[in-house]
Amino acid sequence: xxxxxxxxxxxxxAHAKVNLHLGVxxxxxxxxxxxxxxxxxxxxxxxLTLHADDPSEAPGSVTALRLTSGANREVPLDExxxxxxxxxxxxxxxxxxxxxxxxxxxxxxxxxAIPVAxxxxxxxxxxxxxxxxxxAWLAEVYGLAPRGVDxxxxxxxxxxxxxxxxxxGGSALGTSRGDRLTTMMSRGPFHWAMITNARGLSTxxxxxxxxxxxxxxxxxxxxxxxxxxxxxxQAMIGGDPHQLGPVLHxxxxxxxxxxxxxxxxxxxxxxxxxAIAGIISGSGPTWAxxxxxxxxxxxxxxxxxxxxxxxxxxxxxxxxxxxxxLY
Ligand code: C5P
Numbered sequence: 001x002x003x004x005x006x007x008x009x010x011x012x013x014a015h016a017k018v019n020l021h022l023g024v025x026x027x028x029x030x031x032x033x034x035x036x037x038x039x040x041x042x043x044x045x046x047x048l049t050l051h052a053d054d055p056s057e058a059p060g061s062v063t064a065l066r067l068t069s070g071a072n073r074e075v076p077l078d079e080x081x082x083x084x085x086x087x088x089x090x091x092x093x094x095x096x097x098x099x100x101x102x103x104x105x106x107x108x109x110x111x112x113a114i115p116v117a118x119x120x121x122x123x124x125x126x127x128x129x130x131x132x133x134x135x136a137w138l139a140e141v142y143g144l145a146p147r148g149v150d151x152x153x154x155x156x157x158x159x160x161x162x163x164x165x166x167x168x169g170g171s172a173l174g175t176s177r178g179d180r181l182t183t184m185m186s187r188g189p190f191h192w193a194m195i196t197n198a199r200g201l202s203t204x205x206x207x208x209x210x211x212x213x214x215x216x217x218x219x220x221x222x223x224x225x226x227x228x229x230x231x232x233x234q235a236m237i238g239g240d241p242h243q244l245g246p247v248l249h250x251x252x253x254x255x256x257x258x259x260x261x262x263x264x265x266x267x268x269x270x271x272x273x274x275a276i277a278g279i280i281s282g283s284g285p286t287w288a289x290x291x292x293x294x295x296x297x298x299x300x301x302x303x304x305x306x307x308x309x310x311x312x313x314x315x316x317x318x319x320x321x322x323x324x325x326l327y
Pocket of ligand 1: 031032033034035159160161162176177178203204205207
């Protein structure tokens with residue numbers, strides 16, 4: 001394990017996301033679904049720092065991952081963590097393209113503020129920060145200019161469907177698996193109360209539940225794919241939360257609520273506390289409540305976390321920037 005006072009190789013920050021629209025199309029042969037989704041980065045962010053460690057005996061270069069903050073639930077601290085995979089993938093890619101170099105092992109310090117397993121792409125943001133930090137470090141070792149975010153998108157997509165957006169940030173339309181991105185215009189800031197839940201949800205299980213519900217009830221309009229993003233796009237440009245609220249939409253929401261009926265009470269509490277609209281964030285269990293301003297978002301957080309034991313919350317704004325190097 002490294003000495004925590006050792007000079008870091010590089011550090012980067014990446015932000016969580018909220019989906020203002022999440023349209024889910026057909027299931028594909030590769031197990032993913034075609035999406036038409038509108039992402040915005042939010043102000044909640046994680047910081048990831050790389051330190052030199054003794055060289056790894058394993059084929060990759062990451063030797064350890066440790067948490068330097070609290071987290072609302074367990075974070076995997078091994079190779080199953082996307083940030084670990086991201087560093088190893090980029091080292092491999094630099095070696096493949098530019099030849100072998102003597103490299104130290106790499107220990108990762110992760111400071112988490114994004115809720116874990118909350119539908120806010122926290123794990124993907126950590127992978128995005130890992131790619132940006134590792135790119136800066138490897139570019140220096142190889143005497144090259146860093147590739148930059150746009151050239152990391154492909155490697156990011158190989159790690160997970162939300163990694164490209166957390167790399168790029170801002171406002172974007174995501175198609176295909178949600179990983180093909182087109183930048184969108186938005187005014188802001190929009191103010192949100194993000195209400196997380198003590199019990200997480202598996203993204204794959206929520207998508208599978210939606211497929212099951214659609215197969216059982218093919219005529220039900222509420223379960224049909226909503227792939228038109230025009231209304232939300234107009235409202236983002238307008239910048240008025242009262243215009244945006246009514247057009248927020250998530251096709252996964254019926255599936256999330258079917259798996260977790262307890263989350264309905266959170267919606268009721270948030271709306272009762274004065275939110276303009278509430279939408280499940282990604283696959284959940286987090287609710288994203290759009291509010292008129294920062295004070296009313298804070299009120300929603302305070303009231304809902306007082307009312308509901310399993311709920312806790314944070315106030316965030318959107319849009320924000322993508323993953324970026326700190327040093
Ligand atoms: O890419 P990621 O690992 O974040 O996705 C987790 C799971 O969510 C996938 O294994 C898949 O079951 C589901 N998913 C999907 N269609 C997408 C994105 C995710 O079915 N476009």
